[in-house]
Amino acid sequence: QVQLVESGGGVVQPGGSLRLSCAAEVTIFAFYVVGWYRQAAGKERELVATTTDGGGTNYGDSVKGRFTISRDHQKKTVYLQMNSLKVEDTAVYYCYAMDIREREHHWGQGTQVTVSS
Numbered sequence: 494q495v496q497l498v499e500s501g502g503g504v505v506q507p508g509g510s511l512r513l514s515c516a517a518e519v520t521i522f523a524f525y526v527v528g529w530y531r532q533a534a535g536k537e538r539e540l541v542a543t544t545t546d547g548g549g550t551n552y553g554d555s556v557k558g559r560f561t562i563s564r565d566h567q568k569k570t571v572y573l574q575m576n577s578l579k580v581e582d583t584a585v586y587y588c589y590a591m592d593i594r595e596r597e598h599h600w601g602q603g604t605q606v607t608v609s610s
Contacts, residue, residue, distance in 0.1 A: 495519055495599040497588040502604030505578055509608070513573040515588035515601055522546070526591045527571040528562060531584035531606075541586065542573060555581075578608045 496518040505511050519525060528543030528551075540553040542562035550562055561574040571588065588601030 497601035499601045499604045504607045510576045517569045522569040531586045533584040
């Protein structure tokens, strides 16, 4: 059973920064594509960013140039550094992991990010 434990959400003013963390309780972290999706109220869940063990990254168009995803192999943790936050970044952010061997998808419980003045 894969567990993803998120932390780092909160309230921030427009233009501010936050860093999200997600610790993955898995046996072999290298087998997982990990990242973040988000869901704003009344909207569908959308891609924020994902990263592979080889260092490949994929970002949603709305966050390119502002958000940076990274992963720590030893800590089995994925991070999302969010800069220049906008009101429209307000959403529940979900940690995501996909086992590349079995194509199984896993989700964290979600952490709220609110950008408001």
